[in-house]
Amino acid sequence: MPSSPPSEDPSQSCHVHKFGGSSLADAAKMRAIGALLGETGTRLVVVSAMQGTTNALVAMAEAAREGRDWALDWEALRQRHLDAAETLGDADVRETIAAGFDDLRADLLELAADPADAQTLAARVHGAGEIWSSHLVRAALGDGWQRLDAREALVVHPGEMGVGVDWDESRRRFARWRAEHAGRDTVVTGFVARDAQGRDATLGRNGSDFSAAIFANLCDADALTIWTDVDGVLSADPRLVPDAVLLPSLSYAEACELAYFGAKVLHPQTLAPVQSRGIPLRIRNTLRPQAPGTEIVAKHSADGTPVKGLSLVRDLAVLELVGNGMVGVPGAAERLFAALHGAGVSVTMISQGSSEHSICCIVRADQAERGRAAIAQAFAGDMADQRTQAVRVTQDISVLAAVGDGMVGTPGVAARLLGGLAQARVNVRAIAQGASERNVSVAVASDDATRALRAAHSAFWLSPQHVSMGVIGPGQVGRALLSQLAATLPKLRARSQLDLRIRGLCDSRRMALSETGFDPDSALAALQEGAANPIDLDAFAAHIRGEHLPHALIVDCSASDAVAARYPQWLAAGIHVVTPNKHAGSGEWARYAAIGEAQRRGGARFLYEATVGAGLPVIQTLRGLLDTGDELHGIDGMLSGTLAWLFNRFDGSQPFSALLREAMALGYTEPDPRDDLSGLDVARKLVILAREAGRELSVEDVDVESLVPASLQKIGREDFLARLEEIDAPMQARLDAAAARGLGLRHLARLGADGSAQVGVVALPADHACRHTRLTDNLVQFRTARYSQNALVVQGPGAGPQVTAAGVFGDMLAVARSLGAHTLRAEPLA
Numbered sequence: 001m002p003s004s005p006p007s008e009d010p011s012q013s014c015h016v017h018k019f020g021g022s023s024l025a026d027a028a029k030m031r032a033i034g035a036l037l038g039e040t041g042t043r044l045v046v047v048s049a050m051q052g053t054t055n056a057l058v059a060m061a062e063a064a065r066e067g068r069d070w071a072l073d074w075e076a077l078r079q080r081h082l083d084a085a086e087t088l089g090d091a092d093v094r095e096t097i098a099a100g101f102d103d104l105r106a107d108l109l110e111l112a113a114d115p116a117d118a119q120t121l122a123a124r125v126h127g128a129g130e131i132w133s134s135h136l137v138r139a140a141l142g143d144g145w146q147r148l149d150a151r152e153a154l155v156v157h158p159g160e161m162g163v164g165v166d167w168d169e170s171r172r173r174f175a176r177w178r179a180e181h182a183g184r185d186t187v188v189t190g191f192v193a194r195d196a197q198g199r200d201a202t203l204g205r206n207g208s209d210f211s212a213a214i215f216a217n218l219c220d221a222d223a224l225t226i227w228t229d230v231d232g233v234l235s236a237d238p239r240l241v242p243d244a245v246l247l248p249s250l251s252y253a254e255a256c257e258l259a260y261f262g263a264k265v266l267h268p269q270t271l272a273p274v275q276s277r278g279i280p281l282r283i284r285n286t287l288r289p290q291a292p293g294t295e296i297v298a299k300h301s302a303d304g305t306p307v308k309g310l311s312l313v314r315d316l317a318v319l320e321l322v323g324n325g326m327v328g329v330p331g332a333a334e335r336l337f338a339a340l341h342g343a344g345v346s347v348t349m350i351s352q353g354s355s356e357h358s359i360c361c362i363v364r365a366d367q368a369e370r371g372r373a374a375i376a377q378a379f380a381g382d383m384a385d386q387r388t389q390a391v392r393v394t395q396d397i398s399v400l401a402a403v404g405d406g407m408v409g410t411p412g413v414a415a416r417l418l419g420g421l422a423q424a425r426v427n428v429r430a431i432a433q434g435a436s437e438r439n440v441s442v443a444v445a446s447d448d449a450t451r452a453l454r455a456a457h458s459a460f461w462l463s464p465q466h467v468s469m470g471v472i473g474p475g476q477v478g479r480a481l482l483s484q485l486a487a488t489l490p491k492l493r494a495r496s497q498l499d500l501r502i503r504g505l506c507d508s509r510r511m512a513l514s515e516t517g518f519d520p521d522s523a524l525a526a527l528q529e530g531a532a533n534p535i536d537l538d539a540f541a542a543h544i545r546g547e548h549l550p551h552a553l554i555v556d557c558s559a560s561d562a563v564a565a566r567y568p569q570w571l572a573a574g575i576h577v578v579t580p581n582k583h584a585g586s587g588e589w590a591r592y593a594a595i596g597e598a599q600r601r602g603g604a605r606f607l608y609e610a611t612v613g614a615g616l617p618v619i620q621t622l623r624g625l626l627d628t629g630d631e632l633h634g635i636d637g638m639l640s641g642t643l644a645w646l647f648n649r650f651d652g653s654q655p656f657s658a659l660l661r662e663a664m665a666l667g668y669t670e671p672d673p674r675d676d677l678s679g680l681d682v683a684r685k686l687v688i689l690a691r692e693a694g695r696e697l698s699v700e701d702v703d704v705e706s707l708v709p710a711s712l713q714k715i716g717r718e719d720f721l722a723r724l725e726e727i728d729a730p731m732q733a734r735l736d737a738a739a740a741r742g743l744g745l746r747h748l749a750r751l752g753a754d755g756s757a758q759v760g761v762v763a764l765p766a767d768h769a770c771r772h773t774r775l776t777d778n779l780v781q782f783r784t785a786r787y788s789q790n791a792l793v794v795q796g797p798g799a800g801p802q803v804t805a806a807g808v809f810g811d812m813l814a815v816a817r818s819l820g821a822h823t824l825r826a827e828p829l830a
């Protein structure tokens, strides 16, 4: 098939168009195609059968062979074709089609009698639809159009790898036909052909595309346009990846790879006849002819994206031969694949580690058992004397392939694919990349397939990083977070590849779940307006984890120990956790250790910056010091925003209880303010910091002075609040005693170099740094080997819903960044 340059004279040019069944569903649609064809040069229109016809014919042939009734279907199909001829107003065509249906009936009756050449007869039945549609389309296009029955020109033979074309003979016959038919424009039957003995044959499923490509080659066309009912080739299956984008151009090689691996728009065999002559192939949509479609050419213009598209093939299985005796022994692979060949098992993907200890291939699920038996038989002798150990089948496998010419010679493409899958917690069963470097394929469990596809689509920036998010506890902090998200998410979506979706919200009683995601503004209403279900944290987490979204994140804004107890399980399942809740960081050591272990195993991140200092960078500062090799000697300062605010304001002009009520209203206190007054909240923070520095400290180890009178310690929260004034006298006495010495009260925490930890109220002179703070300021001094003479200080507001929510939000973005969602791009890809 030598190539030749396209014709430069438009009047000499030839353009082949192919129309599928959906474009030819009735007479009106057939008439409409005329407007799509352009006026210059020679036009060749290759047609499929009317929509649904080939399936109906195949079913009738099957019914005839099995002795079932086909008469009603025959009549319905006949009527539909006669109606189309009637509408087109062509009596000759009507008569031809009526005669064609008589022939069909005769063929079906013959098939029922089990004739010797049933295959030829079946081919004639299967291909009848294209014969009828070619008559109809010729009539619809009007005078000046002639018709070619492809059986007069096209000679094919069955081959190991599908139908093969006898190019020389076909070219000779086509040239002769053209010489005998002077007309310019021709309608050609798709799908049908004859073999060298003159028997009817077909080109197989989607054979009309193949016919069109063959005729484009035979007449050395300037272009082939395949008209269908989709806009072109997309970057992934849009039913699985809603953000899939139209690919404006592809190389033949890319199209071929994508077609092999599931992009249904084009069959790979269609490409060879046009590729060999460099004929551009365009896929366009009959329903949206204004859309540019996808152009497939020898070399498309590079757009800088290494991966063009992703495809997914389901219903596969892993077939694996394991054997110590295969190492370094020539011929094992040959025997294995010969066995599969003999059993008629088609191999989709092959992967073998360099140890040669096992050979793994991916085959169709329904052929796997046959393949296993064939291999077991071929290696029976080796099994018996232990040279091979096992033939294993793993069902429910899908193969995901990343395809693109830009991958050739580009380092890091496989890393990006595998990294994306790892972040989405998708386990890879096998990997294959050919030396062409245009395709990296991975086999994954089918349950993970959609998530894998979406994760890969995001990893190559073909779509945003979707994070499925659940928010627990829309209290003071939770609500502030929702309002910050409402104000910020649209900007994030516009400027980055990050798409955070709130797919669940719950409080201590109810939960509201959404498939697509709540608008942050309306999430609370959804929880409160009765659409919610009773809280079930397992169901909540399972919904957030979802199978189809690559990344999951739970933001716990409660102060619940029971919720914190779920973190190890969530992290192990790959759900990232972000929280201002101090229970996990300061609770029982075994759970704390389990959280660390679950992070390591599950690959998910646990971030809790807001547990200490609210929005202040306290934990990250400490981590930075330690990670760079500094050594922590001690921490001291003010770690409670509530107590800082109270002691900044408490001068005796107002009772302590009144100030405490004000702090509660401002959202500074813990849900139960006794956690602040008792020093427990600060003790928790000290424990979190100590553990961050690798010390095995627990709250019980902290020497805590409580400001809650013994009489108020063991009663319920509401009773405590009702009796709050009982705290006033002791606090006033403390204030007076300090003032008498010229001192002021501050609540301090200290972690010593020796591991000791204390929390309590201290009377300080006016020049002490902690006397020069404002409002809720926390002041955290890190004394380290490097900062030994002068402590490193982090200071600023340490309580309040807005600053705490900002700390939580910061952690959420840190998780997103770790997923690779930090790249900002001005415009979407397409």
Ligand SMILES: NC(=O)C1=CN([C@@H]2O[C@H](COP(=O)(O)OP(=O)(O)OC[C@H]3O[C@@H](n4cnc5c(N)ncnc54)[C@H](OP(=O)(O)O)[C@@H]3O)[C@@H](O)[C@H]2O)C=CC1
Pocket: 472, 473, 474, 475, 476, 477, 478, 506, 507, 508, 509, 557, 558, 559, 560, 562, 563, 580, 581, 582, 610, 611, 612, 614, 641, 667, 668, 669, 670, 671, 798, 799, 800, 801, 804
């Ligand atoms: N406020 C601040 O300045 C700071 C707060 N934090 C921490 O932030 C967290 C939230 O504080 P804040 O917003 O003030 O508290 P709130 O009491 O205002 O809100 C707590 C929320 O958690 C929900 N909740 C409680 N128990 C459960 C449960 N078992 N399951 C699900 N949801 C539950 C509550 O629901 P319901 O209404 O049904 O009870 C409520 O929506 C706390 O852990 C706190 O320590 C950290 C730093 C600063």
Ligand SMILES: N[C@@H](CC=O)C(=O)O
Pocket: 611, 612, 613, 614, 639, 640, 641, 642, 643, 668, 669, 670, 676, 681, 798, 799, 800
């Ligand atoms: N109640 C706490 C809130 C932050 O952790 C405080 O006042 O510091």
